[in-house]
Amino acid sequence: MTSTVVRSGPKSSADWIAIEQATFMPNRRPPMVIERGQGSRVWDVEGREYLDLIAGIAVVSLGHSSPVVQRALADQSARLIHISNLYYSIPQLELAQLLMDHSPFDKVFFCNSGAEANEGALKLARKWGKRNRNGAFGIITAEHAFHGRTLATVTATGKESYTRSFTPLPEGFKQVPLNDMDALERAVDATTAAVFLEPIQGESGVHMSTQDYLRDVRDFCRDQGLLFMLDEVQTGIGRLGTLFGFERWGVEPDIATLAKGLGGGVPIGAVVAKDAAAVFEPGDHGSTFGGNPLMCAVARDVVTYILENDVLGNVNRVGSALKRGLEAMAQQQPLIESVRGEGLLLAVELRAERAPDIVRLGIEEGVLLNATGPTTIRLAPPLTLSEAEAEEALDKIARAFSRLDAPEVTQPTST
Ligand SMILES: Cc1ncc(COP(=O)(O)O)c(C=O)c1O
Incomplete structure (x- = not known):
């Protein structure tokens, strides 16, 4: 020692x-x-x-x-800290309802971090592709993206210095320059299931998707029958002055991921999806701590405070x-x-x-x-x-x- x-x-x-x-x-x-x-x-x-x-x-x-976070932690920790997803617990249901009431989404999966939320979204896209696009599993992300450090999310991130020690990497990821529709159109083929972007690339230095780009990507995905997924881990829950960052672009993705500000300092992440994209069935995905009552009580009160104040x-x-x-x-x-x-x-x-x-x-x-x-x-x-x-x-x-x-x-x- x-x-x-x-x-x-x-x-x-x-x-x-x-x-x-x-x-x-x-x-x-x-x-x-x-x-x-x-x-x-x-x-x-x-x-x-x-x-x-x-x-x-x-x-x-x-x-x-924040007193909001302190109060939620104190009240909920006196009531129930952890129970797992073997059982229902109230704060996760309240948080789910709150997020659905204030978004275009229908379904949620709770997890513990941004990378986990993205990992969940990537699995969702693969399952969706199997069902809806003849087994397509490919994901197109943008150069200079940051989606996390698990094997799949670091591959989606695509930065060579982050991946070089960890090969072989999962298959099916391609990158295109941000704000370049032609490059995106060229990159799509029969194996592509989804396009996955950050509205603003936070980690690589606050690089903005243009107004036209996100709208064009949305239209292109709709026309081609691809999933349009946004990583809102950094831009979501108020950071851009709207509850979801994509509101600034006037677009709605099929799937979005959240973490960071959602818990106001406690670890929580979420995958939110429209019904057509929410293809997980029992046994497809899971997390012991995801949807933990303590974290969900905090997130519920943080989001409520943001909306009401x-x-x-x-x-x-x-x-x-x-x-x-x-x-x-x-x-x-x-x-x-x-x-x-x-x-x-x-x-x-x-x-x-x-x-x-x-x-x-x-x-x-x-x-x-x-x-x-x-x-x-x-x-x-x-x-x-x-x-x-x-x-x-x-x-x-x-x-x-x-x-x-x-x-x-x-x-x-x-x-
Ligand atoms: C856009 C984006 N996605 C994913 C992540 C990864 O989140 P975490 O560090 O919670 O795994 C980050 C973290 O900076 C991020 O900014």
């Missing part, structure tokens, strides 16, 4: 990081240990405060330690203010090439590979940002970020840019 620095009494960030280094399969993260959070802010073990503009990678939708309005207002502020910053700061995104999923594109430096300087200035790559900074704060907090964040980001003469460092990039 490896010895560690475990000892009683208060520990510094360095003490905790020594434990991590002794015990974890390696990961890369900045050298501070976050101990608590409240609203849009978190504090490390040294008591330093940070305004959190990444929110656990677009997860903590109502802010850190104009959180979507806040996302639109504060998202626009933040984007305008970043665009104004771009006028002063030659390093900034452009700003893009919708609602509270935004990216700042730089003209040089300095995004990790800005993230590091942001930490020093007390703001948490995320570099999705060397030139791209992503912002995905809590959906409850206030206008005053957005102003404060802009000041801190501007200060980080103004200090860029500090030596360059390598920082973690993304998921």
